[in-house]
Each structure stands twice: as structure tokens, then as C-alpha cells.
Amino acid sequence: SYVLTQPPSVSVAPGQTARIPCGGHSIGSKSVHWYQQKPGQAPALVIYYDNDRPSGIPERFSGSNSGNTATLTISRVEVADEADYYCQVWDSSRDHQVFGTGTKVTVL
Amino acid sequence: QVQLVESGGGLVKPGGSLRLSCAASGFTFSDYYMSWIRQAPGKGLEWVSYISSSGSPIYYADSLKGRFTISRDNAKNSLYLQMNSLRAEDTAVYYCARECQGSHCSDYWGQGALVTVSS
Numbered sequence: 665s666y667v668l669t670q671p672p673s674v675s676v677a678p679g680q681t682a683r684i685p686c687g688g689h690s691i692g693s694k695s696v697h698w699y700q701q702k703p704g705q706a707p708a709l710v711i712y713y714d715n716d717r718p719s720g721i722p723e724r725f726s727g728s729n730s731g732n733t734a735t736l737t738i739s740r741v742e743v744a745d746e747a748d749y750y751c752q753v754w755d756s757s758r759d760h761q762v763f764g765t766g767t768k769v770t771v772l
Numbered sequence: 773q774v775q776l777v778e779s780g781g782g783l784v785k786p787g788g789s790l791r792l793s794c795a796a797s798g799f800t801f802s803d804y805y806m807s808w809i810r811q812a813p814g815k816g817l818e819w820v821s822y823i824s825s826s827g828s829p830i831y832y833a834d835s836l837k838g839r840f841t842i843s844r845d846n847a848k849n850s851l852y853l854q855m856n857s858l859r860a861e862d863t864a865v866y867y868c869a870r871e872c873q874g875s876h877c878s879d880y881w882g883q884g885a886l887v888t889v890s891s
Contacts, residue, residue, distance in 0.1 A: 665834070697877035699817070706867055706881040707809075707817065713875060750817050754876035759831045761807065761819035761876060 666755040668764035675770045682738040684767045686751030689732060694753045696734040698727060702747045710749075711736060738769070746771045774798040774880045776868045781885030788858050792885055794851040794868030802846040805871035807878055808853045810864040818864070821853065822871070858889045 669687040676682040686696065698711040709718050711727040714734065724739045738745055751764035780792040792808070808820040821842040822831045830842055841854040851868055866885050869878035 695875060695877075697872075697875070699878075701817075706883055707878075708881070709872075709877060709879050712872060712877045712879070718879060752817075752877065758834075759822075759829075760833065761809075761822065763809075763817040763819060766816040 665758065665760070666753070666762050668751055668753065668762055670749075670751060670764040670767045672765070673768045673770060675772055676738075676741045677772050678741055678743060680741055682741050682745070682769055684736040684738075684749050684751075684769065686734040686736070686764045687732055688734070688753065688764075691732055691734050691753065692730045694729075696727065696729050697752045698725075698736045699750045699752065700745075700747045701750065707750065741769075741771055743771050745769060774870065776870065776880060776882035778866065778868050778882045778885035781866065781887045783888045783890065784858055785891050786859060786889055788889070789854070789856045790858065790887060792853040792855070792866055792868075792887070794853075794882055796849045796851065796868075796870070799870070801844075801849040804873065806844060806851045807869045807871055808840075808842060808851075809867045809869055809878065809881075810862075811867070811884075812861070812864040815864075820866070823851070855887070858887075860889050863887060863889050 699707040700710045701707040714729040715727040726737045728735050750766045775797045777795045807822045823842045839857045843852045868882040870880040872879045
């Protein structure tokens, strides 16, 4: 089965840039989506199709995808960005949706 | 505005059954694919099942092994998940989600329904 690997945690100071990698075999050939989940809340889509933002998502959120790694980048990090982040792809070989292991972003 | 409201969660004994419902509003339900996604306590997200706008095709996570059935009633703007032969490892918050049009992402989520499987 297709596996997406994320680091368990990333720490960043306010105003700095957070980069969250999502590793998967030839992930660059797939569309990657990213979700933010704050404690006690449902996940929310923050990036789709590798680097598109839903309405209402700040431009500080961006994505890239190439080779075996996709990356969610949060620029000018704010305390409100502290959350768990999950990457997700569609595994077309098995018609399954696959989520990454999740990364907890801590704003120091 | 788009709203998804799950109901039907609760405590059930191992081997028991439960049916979750998801009431949709604020969009044309029959135009969208829908999914169920779950999250065990303190764990990550796990995709459960997916149903097309018309009700076919339907896909399931391999781990469910035929125990769960997804369905929808477009006339009632509702999505369902019938869960049978429940196990302790099925304990989770179950989210109903609307699929993005043209892509396999989930653009709106419900608040979730907690299912606890315990004797």
C-alpha cells in the first residue's frame, strides 16, 4: 500500500518559516492536499492540487511537490498556526485515499 | 453556507452495530462525492470510505474487510455509514466530508461523531 511519511513534529519561532515535508514514492506524480487540524476541531483543507489555496486561506500557506517529497510551507508563522498538519493523496492503483502520518507544528 | 452534521455515534459493545448519519445543507448534495474519515483517540486521520454522487462507484479501506457499508439518499441530502461487527480498534471520531469537485480532496468536514466500542 502507498505510504506517506511526515516528521512527528516541527518547531518554529513566530515570524519564521515552517516547512513540513511529506515523503512518498514518486509523490511528484500525484496531486497532494494538505489539512490543518487544531485541537478539538475537524480538519480543514489548506492546500489542494499541490499549491492551490481554498478561499479564506492566507497566502502565507503554500505547497510544492516534486520527486519523492511534497512540502507545505508556512511563511511568517503565527501562534494561530499551531496545529497538526496532514498531507493526503489519492492512490489510483487501489482507489484509496491515503493520509500522511501527521506533523505537529509548535510555535515557540 | 456548507454544513455537514453527523449523528448516531455512541457506545456499543464489541460485535455490535451502529449506523452513522450525516445531514448535508448549503450545497447541492447530489452533485458531490462524499467520504467518511475516522480518527482514533490521539491518532492520525484514516480514510474509511468514499461514494460517488450517484451512489456508484464506492470504495472502502482494506482494513474494513466488508464490515462497513456506505450509502446515500440524495432526496434527503444524507450520507450514511452502517458499521457491523464492531471492534475495539474501530473506536474513533468519524467525520463526514465533502469531496472537492474534480479532485480527491475533502473541502468541507463535519464536526465528527464519536464511536466507542467497549464492553
